[in-house]
Amino acid sequence: MRKLASGHEVEEVSKEWLDNISKYHGPFYVPGMVRIKPDGYLYPAAAPIYLDKLYNFKFKPDDVLVVSFLKAGTTWTQEIIWTMLFNPNLDNPKADLPLLLRSPEFNIDMFMHGVSVEETPFQKMKEVFLQLCPGRKIEDGMFTQICEMIPGPRLLKSHFPLCLMNPDLLDTTKVVYVARNPKDLMVSLYFFMRKLKNYDFKGTFEELVHQFMDGDLIFSPYWPHLRDAWQRINHPNLHWIFYEDLKADTMKELRRLDHFLNTGLTSSQLLNVANHTSFSAMKSRGEPIADNVYNNKEDNETVFFRKGQVGDWKNHFSPELSEEVDRWVAKEAAAAGITFPSRSSTSTSSSPSPNADPPST
Known part of the structure; x- marks a missing residue:
């Protein structure tokens, strides 16, 4: 069995599993x-190549890396941090560029493996590449x-967990980790995966929820991703943000970020x-990605930004599915030692304290 530079083992999925899951995810x-x-963690077959590149990537002291699971509020956090660092007076002309050009991410290469310059759908990024990397x-x-x-x-971005990066990362670079309650995250994932080209999810919402809980969606499982960052929460170079806190009191969270980033x-x-x-x-400014990567997109539709609400899960979960996920959340959150803010509670009967002490490291 192959090993990554990080020491993790790489295991190919079985043909039977792949044949079954492909019914929901098309050719992806x-x-x-x-x-x-x-x-x-579930990734395309080319992922080990780029995970080794990420492990050996030379981060710098003035870098900021935003890390999260998919659809947890990463893009919002990126835009906030980019504006704090480079555009606090709202006079930077680069702010009009798509966010992906201003704050690139590490995850996309594994989906683009083997694609030539002519074939890439990311034409704007190709232009940047040709300029920066002659x-x-x-x-x-x-x-x-x-x-x-x-x-x-x-300002860089990764949906890969911290455990797959070099253990010296936090001794060098500031990391902002973003977490969101899994029910709203599942809803956001469902609508996003139905629109994304080369993914085009074919299943029902309930089927996606069960694949999410079973760790059968790309980038999953969810809980080890959170746990891995939560265990480092006392490190001075790690800043944790709950999406729900950012929505509830944006100015308070911006002040916390300002202190962490030393932006003054x-x-x-x-x-x-x-x-x-x-x-x-x-x-209103449109997609954070400049290129056409969405399927069946209507005129003036902004796929990446749908609602951005806390509690929208209530409009999509049946009572039975909601109770099933609540049990899963309670079990996994307790095992990981993670306490979500009360405002992100997935059920009306649960109200954990938002000020619970993080674990010691």
Whole structure:
């Protein structure tokens, strides 16, 4: 069994599992999938190549890395941090560029493995690559190389868990981890995966929920991802954000981020950031990705930003499915030692304290 540079083992999924799951995900899983042991993270077969590149990536002291599971509020957090770092007075012309050009991410290369310059759907990123990486090959990982060559200070993004990165990361670089209650996250995932080209989820919402809980969706499982960051929460270079806290009291969370990032913004500048990065403002500016990567998109539809609400899960879960997920959340959250804010509670009967002490490291 192959091992990553991080020491994790790579296991190919069985043909039987792949044939079954492909009924829901179209051609997306067909080229092959692997699980990264021991937690079983599910990625395309090319992922080990780019996970090793990420493990050996040279992060710098002035970098900021945003980490989260899919659809947890990562893009919102990226835009907030980019605005705090580079646009607190709302006068930076680069703010009009799609976020992916300003804050690239590490995850996309494993989906683009083997795609040539001519074939890539990310034409705007190709232009950036050709400018930043002359003489390099796009086949060696367009996004990873852009992350490497983009001028500092860099704001980067990863949906990979911290355990797959170099253990020295937090001794060098500031990391902001974003978490969201799993019920709202599942709803957001469902609508996003139905619209994303080359994914085009074919199943029902209930089927997606069960695949999520079983760890059979891309980037899953969910709980080890959170647990891995939660165990590092006392490190001075790790800042944890709950999506629900950010929605409930944006200015409070911006002040916490300002302290963590040492940006020293004034109250007026923080208000600029809050207004510029509100859900309605970001949605009005359009997709954070410049290229056409969505399926069956209607005119003027913004796929990436749907509702951005806390508690929208109530409009999509049946009572039976809600109770099943509540039991799963209670069991897994207790095992991971994670306490969600009361405002993100997945059921009306549960109200954990938002001020629970984090675990010691």
